[in-house]
Amino acid sequence: MSDNQSVKEALNKKGAYGKDLDLDHYEMAQDSDRIDDLQSSEFAKEMENVGVVADEQNRSGTIVMINNSVSHCSAKKQEGLEFMSTREALEKYDGLKDYYWKILDPAKDKYTAKGYLEESDGYFVRVKSGYHIKTPVQTCMLMNSNRTIQNVHNIVIVEDGASLEMITGCSTSHHADDALHVGVSEIYVGDNANLTFSMIHSWGKQTGVRPRTACLVGKNSNYTNNYVLLNPVGSLQSFPVATLAENASATYNTMCIAHENSDIDTGGMVNLNGKGARAEIMSRSISMGGNMCARGRMVGNAPQVKGHLECRSIVLKDGGSTVAIPELEVHVADVELTHEAAVGKIARDQIEYLMSRGLDEDQAVSMIVKGFLSGSINGLPPALQKELDSAIEQANLGD
Amino acid sequence: MTEMLKIVDLHAEAGEREILKGVNLTVNEGETCVLFGPNGSGKSTLLATIMGYSTVKVTSGSIVYKGTDITDMTVDQRAKLGIGMMMQRPPNIFGVKLGDLIKTAASESAESVLADADKFKMKNFLDREINVGFSGGEIKRSELLQLTAQKPEFILLDEPESGVDLENIDLIGNKVHDLLYDKKGCGRDIQRHVSSLVITHTGQILDYIGADCAYVMKEGRIRCSGRPMDLLKEIKENGYGECGACQIINL
Numbered sequence: 001m002s003d004n005q006s007v008k009e010a011l012n013k014k015g016a017y018g019k020d021l022d023l024d025h026y027e028m029a030q031d032s033d034r035i036d037d038l039q040s041s042e043f044a045k046e047m048e049n050v051g052v053v054a055d056e057q058n059r060s061g062t063i064v065m066i067n068n069s070v071s072h073c074s075a076k077k078q079e080g081l082e083f084m085s086t087r088e089a090l091e092k093y094d095g096l097k098d099y100y101w102k103i104l105d106p107a108k109d110k111y112t113a114k115g116y117l118e119e120s121d122g123y124f125v126r127v128k129s130g131y132h133i134k135t136p137v138q139t140c141m142l143m144n145s146n147r148t149i150q151n152v153h154n155i156v157i158v159e160d161g162a163s164l165e166m167i168t169g170c171s172t173s174h175h176a177d178d179a180l181h182v183g184v185s186e187i188y189v190g191d192n193a194n195l196t197f198s199m200i201h202s203w204g205k206q207t208g209v210r211p212r213t214a215c216l217v218g219k220n221s222n223y224t225n226n227y228v229l230l231n232p233v234g235s236l237q238s239f240p241v242a243t244l245a246e247n248a249s250a251t252y253n254t255m256c257i258a259h260e261n262s263d264i265d266t267g268g269m270v271n272l273n274g275k276g277a278r279a280e281i282m283s284r285s286i287s288m289g290g291n292m293c294a295r296g297r298m299v300g301n302a303p304q305v306k307g308h309l310e311c312r313s314i315v316l317k318d319g320g321s322t323v324a325i326p327e328l329e330v331h332v333a334d335v336e337l338t339h340e341a342a343v344g345k346i347a348r349d350q351i352e353y354l355m356s357r358g359l360d361e362d363q364a365v366s367m368i369v370k371g372f373l374s375g376s377i378n379g380l381p382p383a384l385q386k387e388l389d390s391a392i393e394q395a396n397l398g399d
Numbered sequence: 400m401t402e403m404l405k406i407v408d409l410h411a412e413a414g415e416r417e418i419l420k421g422v423n424l425t426v427n428e429g430e431t432c433v434l435f436g437p438n439g440s441g442k443s444t445l446l447a448t449i450m451g452y453s454t455v456k457v458t459s460g461s462i463v464y465k466g467t468d469i470t471d472m473t474v475d476q477r478a479k480l481g482i483g484m485m486m487q488r489p490p491n492i493f494g495v496k497l498g499d500l501i502k503t504a505a506s507e508s509a510e511s512v513l514a515d516a517d518k519f520k521m522k523n524f525l526d527r528e529i530n531v532g533f534s535g536g537e538i539k540r541s542e543l544l545q546l547t548a549q550k551p552e553f554i555l556l557d558e559p560e561s562g563v564d565l566e567n568i569d570l571i572g573n574k575v576h577d578l579l580y581d582k583k584g585c586g587r588d589i590q591r592h593v594s595s596l597v598i599t600h601t602g603q604i605l606d607y608i609g610a611d612c613a614y615v616m617k618e619g620r621i622r623c624s625g626r627p628m629d630l631l632k633e634i635k636e637n638g639y640g641e642c643g644a645c646q647i648i649n650l
Contacts, residue, residue, distance in 0.1 A: 349490045352452050355474035356484050357504035357549055364475075367503065371494025371528070 007106045010113035017295070018237025018265040021208045023114055026180045029067035029148035038062065038072060043142055043173070050169025051200040051387040052140040059167075063123040063139045067150055070121055080131025080162070082124070086153050089124035096124075099155050103186050103214040103243075111210040115184045120151035122184075125166065129159040129190070136165035136381055143172040143179040143207070152183040156195070160218070163194035165381045170201045170209075177204030178234070187215035189223050191245070198226040198384055200391065205261065206234040213240035217248040219274065224251045226377050227266065228388060230395040232259040232290075238266050239295065246274030246302075253377040254283040257395055258290030258320060267295030267325070272305035272335075279307040284373055289319035297327040300335035309339040314346055314372060316365070370395075401428040402463075403553055403594040404449070409460035411448050418444045420619035421460070424596075426553075431579060431595045431608055433627045436616035437639045442598045443487065445616070446555045449596070450484045451477050464553070483551025485542040487558050491531045497541060498525030505548040512548040519544045519574060520567075535562025536571070543574045554578060554595040560603045572607030579608055602631045617642045 014020045035041045038054040047054055047064070056062050061075030061083045075083040082089075090096055106116030123139045143150045158164050172179055181203075189195045203209060217223045223242055242250045252268045270279040281296040296309040311324035326339035346368050354364035370392050380388060404426040411419040418441045426432045436442045448455045449462060451474040462470045469477055492500075498516075502509040516522045519540045530538060539559060546554065559575055560568055581592040597604060605627060613627035615634070622642045623630065 347490065348453055350492055352474045353486070353490050353492065354495075354500065356450055356452075356478050357500060357545060358475060358478040358506070359503060360475045361473070363503070367495055367500070368492060371492065371496075371499075374494055 007113045007116050010107040011110050011117070013107070013109045013113070015109040015111060015210065015237060017239060018210070019235045019263055021180060021210065021235065023110060023149070023180075026147055026149040028118065029143070029145040029150060031069040032066040032071055032144060035064060035066075035072045038064065046142060046171040046173060046202075047140050047169060049391070050140065050171050050202050051167050051198070051384050052138045052169040058135050059138045060133050060135045061137045064142065065122065065140070065150075065152060066142045066144050067148060068118075068121060070123070078133065080128040081133050081137070082126040082128070083137060084124050086120070086122040086124045086155060089155065096155065099157060099186060099188060101186070103216055104184060104212055108212065111182045112184060112212050114149065115151045115153055115182050115212070118151045120153040120184065122152040122154040124155045125164070126157040127159060127162040127164045130161045132163045133165070136167045138167040138169070141168070141170040141181065141183065143176045143181060146176050146178050148176070149180045149182060152181070154183065154185040156185065156187045156197070158189045158193045158195045160190035161192045162190065165196045166198065167381065167384055168197070168199045170199065170203070172202075172204040172207050174204070178206040179204070180208040181210070183211040183213075185211065185213040187213065187223075189215065189217045189221045191218035191220060193218060193221045195222070196224040196226070196381060198228075198381060200228045200384070200387065202231045203229075203233040203236070205232045208234055209236040209238070211238045211240070213238070215240065215242040215250075217242055217244045217250060219246045219248060221245075221248045222251075223249070225253070225268065226380055227252070227254045228377070228391070229256045229264065230391050231257075233262050233264065235263040236266065239268060241269045241271070242279075243271040243273055244277035244279065247276040248274055249278040251279070252281045252296075254285070254294070255373050255377060256283075256285040256292060257373075258285060258287045258292035258322070260289035260317070260319065262290035264291065265293040265295070267293075267297070269297040269299070270307065271299050271301060272307060273301045275302045276304045277302065278305065281307075281309045283311045285313045285322070286369055286373065287313060287315045287317065287320050287322045289317040291320045293323040293325065295325045295327070296339070298329070298337050300328075300330035300332065300337055303332050303334040305335050305337075307337045309337075311339075311341040312372075313343045314369060315344060316369070402426075403428045403430070403465060404596070405463040406449075407461050407463070409448065409462065410458045411444065412456045412458055413444055413454055417458070418455070418619055419448060422616075422619070422621055424614055424621055426594050426596055429592065429594055430611040431597060433605070433610045433613040434596060434598045434616060435600075435613060435630060435634055440616045441619045442616050443557055446484065446557050446596065446598065449555055450474060450482065478549070478551070481552035482555070483546050483549050483553070484555040485539070485546060485557060485559055487561065489530050489538060489542065492529040493531060495529050496526050497521070497529050497544075500529060501525070501545060501548045504545060506550045509548060512544065515547070516544060520570065536564060536567040539563055539571050540567070540574070543571065543578065546578055547574070552593055554593060556595055556597040556604070558598050558600065560599065560601060568603065572604060575604060576607045602627075605631070615639070615642050
């Protein structure tokens with residue numbers, strides 16, 4: 001692990017992908033007030049828009065972080081579930097030596113370095129061995145001050161034989177358009193365990209977003225990562241990395257709309273390190289004139305691993321760029337990795353087929369695009385499906 | 400008798416090759432006309448041209464529907480005028496559920512059509528992506544359910560019985576019948592209220608809908624017209640070899 005000096009030096013280290021953002025452009029945000037009642041909070045609507053329900057019904061707990069402080073933390077008393085701020089957990093568990101900066105290197109780039117040096121707060125969730133948490137835990141990261149950085153460090157632990165669904169919504173308030181979100185997440189899934197991690201994000205037109213996520217998945221376990229971004233963003237770059245043990249599986253589903261002036265670089269990597277591990281990386285995106293880069297990388301390091309990678313993108317408007325970069329790498333013979341990439345317009349015969357049923361061209365395009373997006377995420381928690389459908393319905397797709 | 404569809408000297412290209420080489424054809428109100436012809440003669444291209452699909456480019460001639468020249472109209476304009484089509488190989492529409500298209504396409508009550516889905520053996524398909532993984536028979540039933548919602552006045556049927564097993568042929572034949580005939584009456588009083596142009600190779604569908612006239616198409620032209628059963632018998636006995644040269648032309 002890096003020493004303090006090398007982390008400080010890393011403050012100048014550009015990220016591997018995406019536009020280089022100038023950290024000096026932003027200040028550290030002030031701490032914000034506590035919110036006891038989410039429903040009467042001024043942010044209730046922003047939260048609902050990203051799948052975080054203010055009445056907390058059908059949720060096991062909620063953490064809301066505004067700027068750099070945890071403003072709300074509530075958990076229904078539930079055996080097997082621990083839920084608190086990262087700083088509280090660090091204090092309670094003597095620095096969380098087995099989990100804190102264990103699978104991410106703080107000197108990886110300027111964003112991790114910044115998060116490390118600021119000793120960011122965030123959420124800590126742990127499901128104890130053998131417990132199945134029936135309703136999702138929800139977290140919400142809000143940015144409320146312009147030209148500031150939100151630094152977040154999250155730790156999620158699902159122990160052996162346990163399961164958890166997480167819903168994470170991130171958003172910016174209107175006056176905090178030009179802000180930067182740096183989110184470090186370290187995720188640990190034990191053996192025979194399940195984690196579904198779903199994110200719906202809604203940023204401002206100038207917002208910078210640099211999540212840094214790593215996940216260790218134990219034997220026979222499943223990890224699903226859903227990512228949805230339908231609104232304009234300034235610059236988003238995300239490349240979560242999951243490492244799988246024997247017979248573990250990982251699924252990444254990504255759904256993005258690149259609006260004009262949005263710059264999006266997403267995707268993910270899966271290291272198939274255990275025998276029989278499986279992975280699926282699916283990305284569906286729409287370019288409305290913005291820049292969209294969909295990456296996917298799978299590395300087969302063990303026999304009998306299987307994986308499929310799919311990047312599909314519909315380009316609805318000229319002006320931006322759409323790039324699909326699927327990468328497959330194997331180091332043993334007995335491996336089956338495949339990929340599929342398609343970028344371009346909607347096939348004319350599909351549009352005309354719907355038109356022959358009486359839909360005009362715009363209605364037909366909109367129906368196909370909405371279907372294309374909503375079909376991209378399988379296994380979304382039912383609690384989120386409704387939010388997602390309405391977000392797709394409201395997404396400005398030019399119809 | 401009122402002309403529902405009148406095609407005059409229609410020339411059209413697909414993939415820069417001329418496929419329709421001067422087609423003349425008329426379907427009167429309430430009539431069902433059959434279109435016979437060997438593979439590759441241009442029958443499906445003719446139907447696609449009537450529907451307005453952009454795979455085909457009209458180079459000259461005209462298509463007149465209920466007195467309006469529709470030659471340059473878009474597909475949806477034609478659909479709104481009352482033309483509907485049952486495609487032989489419709490495209491897969493990923494992500495769009497059959498039920499959702501039916502709701503959008505329904506000219507009147509979508510609910511009653513959706514409730515009837517079971518009668519088309521399509522109840523379990525309403526939540527499926529349109530045509531994705533559908534078998535031959537399922538595609539036909541899906542097309543018929545969509546048309547039932549749409550309620551067109553003029554229907555283009557491209558080989559409604561092809562690829563359908565014997566068990567399903569009855570269902571499909573009866574549903575095509577229901578689309579074409581007014582169900583208000585009963586027995587002999589049943590009136591045909593919808594016109595259609597039907598491509599068939601085997602004539603099997605004629606057991607269900609009857610037909611008023613027939614055309615034989617060959618090499619991009621209508622070569623012959625006459626009574627459907629006479630022409631079918633002739634084709635079954637002698638094939639299309641003599642079409643264009645024989646003496647029963649009745650255009």
